[in-house]
Amino acid sequence: MELGMIGLGKMGGNMAERLRLAGHKVVGFDFSADAVKKLNDAGSVGVSSLEDLVKNLQAPRAIWIMVPAGDPVDETIAKLKPFMQKGDIFIDGGNSNYKDSQRRHEALKQEGFGFVDVGTSGGIWGITEGYSMMIGGDEDVVERLRPIFETLAPAADQGWGRVGPAGAGHFVKMVHNGIEYGMMQAYAEGFSIMKAKTPLALDLTQISEIWRYGSVVRSWLLDLTADALKKNPTLDGLEAFVPDSGEGRWTVFEAIDLNVSAPVITESLIRRLRSREDNNFTDRMLSTMRNEFGGHAVKKS
Template sequence: MELGIIGLGKMGFNMAERLKLAGHKVVGFDFNKDATAKLTASGSVGVNSLADLVKNLSAPRAIWMMVPSGDPVDQTIANLEPLMQKGDTFIDGGNSNYKDTQRRHAAETAKGFHYVDCGTSGGVWGLKEGYSLMIGGDSEAVDRLNPIWEALAPAKDKGWGHVGPSGAGHFVKMVHNGIEYGMMQAYAEGFSILKAKTPLDLDLTQIAHIWQYGSVVRSWLLDLTAGALDKNPTLDGLEAWVPDSGEGRWTVTEAIDLNISAPVITESLIRRLRSREENNFTDRMISIMRGAFGGHEVKKLDN
């Protein structure tokens, strides 16, 4: 089967490699010509324009967009539409907001195109381990692409599924990432408590490896954490600044709209925001309030 991929970052390139190994033809486009040259050198087809991408694919085409959420997706679709034919399929494999996905699905199906959303998890490990694929869209379009899902997933019958109508794939991926926020926060807090108990002189790397086997908290995330601690057990040179790419915020918003209590995911998001505040004003306000009502010491910065 043939697939076009737009966006040849680490994840897009690895997806192309996994598809090639399964015998599928991949045509890839990226604004970075070095990336397209690398794809060609690996045995697939790298092109330097959207027009060439479309020309190198047989109808009905399927084009997978691995671009940032929001306007970049809309711009990519607008640039592709004049080049494509009715019956072709757009696949949004990025982390788009599911409401944007539903809007795009309605617009593209009205024009005779298919639109599929695929929440994709696996990161840089997808080439080796396979990708977790949460797919939304019309059955006709999704079913035709089964060979693609089977090749990208960990196994033909594992790690992927058509979870519902348009937007369902991105909604499930959004909640997936919200859960990921909470898991990461719990591990981080636990290891911080262990580190703070200095009289016991605990070896965090050793403990991480112990927990990998038999423990109820074992997970792939813990495996990755243990590997990271192997390389840098004291986290030297790292800044306590944690970004978020939107899915955690959207998950919290949906929880509020649905009257679902989600304190762990919400707090993990707040902690990420707080990590970016240097000498944050909130904590300084609390300090002066404690000083005002209780005469508690107010610590001042060294000049």
């Protein structure tokens, strides 16, 4: 099957290569000339414009968009539409807000286009491990894309599926990433507690390896943590600055709207926000209040 790919960064480029190796024709576009050249050198077709991307695909076309959430997705779709025709499919494989995906699906369907939202997990490892794909959209449109999903997934019948109508794919991926926030926070806190128990001189790298096998807390995330500790056991040179890409916030907002208690995910998001605060004002306020009501000592810089 043929597929257009817009956005040839680490994840998009790896997805294109996995498809090529399975025999699919991939036509890719990126603003980075180096990324386009890399795609051409690998044996796929790299082009320098969206018009050329569409021209190199037979109708009905399917174009996978891997650009940042928000306006870039709308802008990309708007630029593509003049070159496309009814029956062509837009696939948003990024981390868009599910409400945007619902809006785009409705608008494009009225114009005769298909739209599928694919919440995609797998990162840079997907080229070898396969990608987990949570898909939202009309059943017939998703079915047309089955060969693509079966190739990108860990196995043809594993790691992917249509989870519901338009927006459902990105909604499920949003919750997936919220859970990921909580898991990462729990691992980080646990390893911090062990590091602080200096009299026991615990080897965190060794412990992470022990936990990887047979333990109820084993996971791929722990595998990656163990690899990171092998490379840098003391995390030298790293700043305690943790960004968030939006999905954790959206998960917390949805939990509030739905009256669902989600304290772990919420606190893990708050901890990420706090990691970015230099000379944290909240903690300084706590310190001065303790001093005022109890005369407790205050550390001054």
